[in-house]
Amino acid sequence: MAPMDQIAGIELGGTKALAVLARGTEILASERIATTTPDETLGALVDLLNGWKRDQGYAALGIASFGPLRLDPDAADYGLMLATPKVGWTGADIAKTLRAASDCPTRVDTDVNAAALAEWRWGAGKGLDSVVYLTLGTGVGGGVLVGGRPVHGALHPEIGHLRLRRASGDDFPGSCPFHGDCAEGLLSGPALRARFGASGATISDDDPRWSFVAHDLAQLIGALLLVTSPQKILIGGGVGLGRSFLLERAWQHVVTDLAAYLPHVSDADPVSLIGLPALGEKAGPLGAIALGEAALRDARA
Structure with missing residues (x-):
């Protein structure tokens, strides 16, 4: 029988x-695998899950994947x-492939x-009712949580593909x-490389082009x-965690642009509304x- 407290x-x-x-929150084991092709990556994950199931056991599986994904459990896809x-x-059939290796409750x-x-x-976000998690990394995405439940609908929020004023x-x-x-085309890691002609991590904080990014x-x-x-809006991902100075610069624009329309966005201090994830890279x-x-x-219900 699988240990009922291991996931x-x-x-x-x-x-x-x-x-x-x-x-x-206690991580007992972890493995990192490069995302190459679906066959290679999912195959390596299946092998790993099979090994953990056999040797240590677990009661359920959670899959958190880049998207877009079909999240309606009643949908054929x-x-x-x-x-x-x-x-x-x-x-790529993410859920079916990984779920088959586990034979246990999966979300x-x-x-x-x-x-x-x-x-x-x-x-x-502990103790709050509504939280947005924004990630700036290989792509740009946003998770929206209301009442402790992720927002779904016809699909799921695709915040990274909003087109905004330039x-x-x-x-x-x-x-x-x-x-x-x-x-995503403006703020992701690949977008910064395309804009700067080099990895954003190598560009000085003083480069004037950061003003456009902010x-x-x-x-x-x-x-x-x-x-x-x-x-609360929490900003993670390689770009978000690695270039925290952008947050202060961006907030000045936010306060100016909203022009005191939102009463809770009324000063130049973003701490109450915007911040970094407390879990850091462990949030995912x-x-x-x-x-x-x-x-x-x-x-079990």
């Missing part, structure tokens, strides 16, 4: 997948990767919805293969404040664990 989680990202075995900029992954959601769930349960004088066309200058980030934050009315894998715990609770 397996998969965080499937655009550049890497992280598999964890955990008891609550539930857990399937829809059209994605990640080459070769459109049509699938986007990586950003899962990260929002983890921060709500154990991190910077800064005057900014002629960068954007890098998204679908929309050009949507949020403007774009401010446009995205302002849209989230107006549309989702979150009590612990989000997968939170999904597995939810699947187990539903199975």
